[in-house]
Amino acid sequence: MPNNVSGEAPTSGAMPNPASSETFDEKSMVPNPSAVQHPNAKLCKKCSTVIPKEAKVCPQCGTKQGLTTGAKVAIALGILGVFAVCSMVSCVACVALLADDADQSTTSVVVEPAPAEVPEEAEVQEEIAEEAVQVTVQDIMLEAFGTFEPMVFSGSGDDIIRDLPGGFFAASAVHEGSRNFIVEGLDSNDERIELTFNDVGTYSGTALVGNRGDVVTLDVSADGAWEITVFPIADLPELELGKDYSGDQVLIWESSARDLNIVHSGRRNFIIESHTAERRSLLVNEIGDYDGTVIAPTGFVLLEISADGTWSISSAD
Numbered sequence: 001m002p003n004n005v006s007g008e009a010p011t012s013g014a015m016p017n018p019a020s021s022e023t024f025d026e027k028s029m030v031p032n033p034s035a036v037q038h039p040n041a042k043l044c045k046k047c048s049t050v051i052p053k054e055a056k057v058c059p060q061c062g063t064k065q066g067l068t069t070g071a072k073v074a075i076a077l078g079i080l081g082v083f084a085v086c087s088m089v090s091c092v093a094c095v096a097l098l099a100d101d102a103d104q105s106t107t108s109v110v111v112e113p114a115p116a117e118v119p120e121e122a123e124v125q126e127e128i129a130e131e132a133v134q135v136t137v138q139d140i141m142l143e144a145f146g147t148f149e150p151m152v153f154s155g156s157g158d159d160i161i162r163d164l165p166g167g168f169f170a171a172s173a174v175h176e177g178s179r180n181f182i183v184e185g186l187d188s189n190d191e192r193i194e195l196t197f198n199d200v201g202t203y204s205g206t207a208l209v210g211n212r213g214d215v216v217t218l219d220v221s222a223d224g225a226w227e228i229t230v231f232p233i234a235d236l237p238e239l240e241l242g243k244d245y246s247g248d249q250v251l252i253w254e255s256s257a258r259d260l261n262i263v264h265s266g267r268r269n270f271i272i273e274s275h276t277a278e279r280r281s282l283l284v285n286e287i288g289d290y291d292g293t294v295i296a297p298t299g300f301v302l303l304e305i306s307a308d309g310t311w312s313i314s315s316a317d
Helices: 069-107 121-131 137-145
Strands: 041-043 050-052 151-156 159-161 169-176 180-186 192-200 203-209 217-221 225-231 244-246 249-254 259-265 269-275 280-287 290-295 300-306 310-315
Touching: 137 249, 137 300, 169 180, 169 192, 192 203, 203 249, 203 300, 217 225, 259 280, 280 290
Parallel strands: none
Antiparallel strands: 041 050, 151 225, 159 217, 169 203, 169 225, 180 192, 180 217, 244 310, 249 300, 259 290, 259 310, 269 280, 269 300
């Protein structure tokens, strides 16, 4: 190794730059300008010695290397910028949320309908009356006496009709002959319990069956052709006040008068019986012509009329 002739401090102790082959003058501590400007070098913040950029402790003075003031300012400004951006995003999100809530509040508003007008009592009663089911006299008779399919029988001369429905029902008869036409009702023991039809010669009329018991058989006596139809009480026609009728009839009626004016024009018996739920009443029992006023039955009525001429029933009120 050669001797140091000049007596100067050897330069071999200079710290090499990790990124270059240039050295620094340790005695004067003056940095090599080319080393300071190197991208991989920096100055110690205390002694200004050029040290590697990544060094955390100055090898010259032993001072820990931290961030420079400029770096700190830059970092602070960066943090503030990020905070400002986040704040703006949060504000925008809040505004959007408030706007959405406002929309939902608007769309969820329910408009209450105006209170309905309360109808007058008379209107309510009228609506109730219209909605009520109208009960007819046919409905009452159907409920009281039931129903069945009408049965038609025909023949000539004497005959027996069996297997009738029994109970209370109606029968209409037509006879073409010159002598007696008699039809009697028999019970299940073939006992004669009522006289249903009794006329001479040609006949057409209607009568009630079952007034005096349960008729299940009809005994027919005739000299000519005949036809008998058996049918339910509910199928009977309804009385029309003031209408002209003739002969034997059975009519149903919902009483609408207090007194009745009854007129008959004939030569033989004229008899009117009324049947209600409470009683059976004889309204008229005369012979020949008749013109009189009687008290009308009340409620739903069955009227049985026996006559040989024309007759009418009118209200006398």
